[in-house]
Amino acid sequence: MPADNYVLSEADRSVIHALQIAPRAAWSRLAAVLGGRPDTLAQRWARMCADGTAWCGALGLHTGETPPCMAWVEVFCTGERDPLRTALLTEDPHVLSVFEVTGDRSMLLYVAFPDLTMLDEHLSTRLLRLPGVTGTRTHLVTSVHRSGTRWRLDRLDRVQTERLIDLPGRGHVPGGAAVPSLRPEDRRLVLAMAGDSRLGVAELARLQGRSESATRRQLHRLENSGTLTHNCRPVPLHSGWPVSVVLWADFPAPDPATPPPVVHLRETVDFMSVTGPHNLAITVMLRTLEDLPGCTAALMRRMPGLRIADTVVVLRCHKTAAQVLGPDGRRIRTVPPDIWTRPVPLPTGL
Structure with a gap:
């Protein structure tokens, strides 16, 4: 993609990098680290959100203390791309990400459900009834x-990063001892923050x-437990890292309880x-497709025994982390990820 x-x-x-570290920090505190005036930073961020080039959303997908059932789903289709099929997938609250990809599958989805039963129901009553869909292949996520x-733009220096880490509004630190727990009464808050996790406490309370x-106590509990995770991202096409690739790989695990490095x-x-x-x-993000061989070589060099079995290049991202992207790659809206509602069956022969 040309630099211009x-x-x-x-x-x-x-600003994006700062919000990736401290997503709910006040502009006055961010200005002390980044320089400039708080209102200037706020206006800059508002402009990026308004034109769809960046966003700060939140996800909270647990049911009680039970982690969600998440999966990668390969979708096999006949014929050309179908706008109706794409629209039904992007508007589906259980489908968090929708990609048009290379290879023998037509689309790749990332989905989330409270349990396996609802996942099976979704596959049979929705995905397999979509126009042109001939089959699916599901890869359940057993561990993240x-x-x-945790992906960062890395525009700030070490001193700035360390100062941001100490700011209020950073939320849970990965690897902490807290146990994620989402109560039914928390879901409205989680869904309200899906498209804008910087909403003020007064607005969230309303x-x-x-x-x-x-609301302040509720938010503090969800963030500190790791139940609510923030995702501040630039639109991939305009981030400097426009190429997304999903790698299916094999890694020998002598002890199933030992996670891979x-x-x-x-x-x-x-x-x-x-x-x-x-x-x-x-999943990797690259500056150019030509960087892919070097990236895969680095992965295999750092993980002796790793075998890259399949490489799936994203041709078009319709939706990522509940955010719907337009043809030019900009965010146009959010589909609240209400994964707890039962899938609505599609009519047969759609």
């Missing part, structure tokens, strides 16, 4: 070793019909153990 197509300035990227919420003090490459976004013909799904 990037619409994010260095100042924009610094690294998620996209949306829930609760007091500000109760996570490779902290700059390009790594997601690193998950999955079921199916391969036991790892690794």
Whole structure:
């Protein structure tokens, strides 16, 4: 992608990086680290959100203390791309991400449900009834070793990063001892923050019909337990890292209870153990497609025994982490990820 197509300035990227570290920090505190005036930073962020080049959303998918049932689903189709099929997938609250991809499958989805029963119901009454769909292949996520919420633009220096880490509004630190727990009464708050996790406490209280003090305690509990995770991202096409690739890989695990070593490459976004013909799904973001061989070589060099079995290049991202993207890659809206509602069956012969 030519450099002149990037619409994010260095100042924009610094703001995004800061919010990736401290997503709910006040602008006055961020200004003390980044420099400039708080109102200038707020206006810059508002402009990015308004034109769809960046967002800060939140996800909370647990049911009680039970982790969600998440999966990668390969969708096999006949014929050409179908706008109706794409629209039904992007508007589906259980489908968090929708990709048009290379290879023998037509689409790749990332989905979430409270349990396996609802996943099976969704597959049989919705996915397999979509126009042109001939079959699916599901890879259940058994462990998330690294998620996209930890990917950073890396525009700030070490001193700035360390100062941001100490700011209020950072939320849960991965690896902490807290146990995620989402109560039914928390779901309205989680869904309200899906498209804008920087909403103020007063607005969140209004949306829930609760007091500000109760909402503040609720938010503090969800963030500190790791139940609510923030995801501040630039639109991939305008981030400087426009190429997304999903790698299916095999890694020998002599002890099933021992997780594979996570490779902290700059390009790594997601690193998950999955079921199916391969036991790892690794998502990477690249500056150009020509960087792919070097990235895969680095992965295999740092993980002796790793075998890359399949490489899936994303041709078009319709939806990512509940955010719907337009043809030019900008965010146009959020589909609240209400994964707890039962799937609505599609009519047969749609």
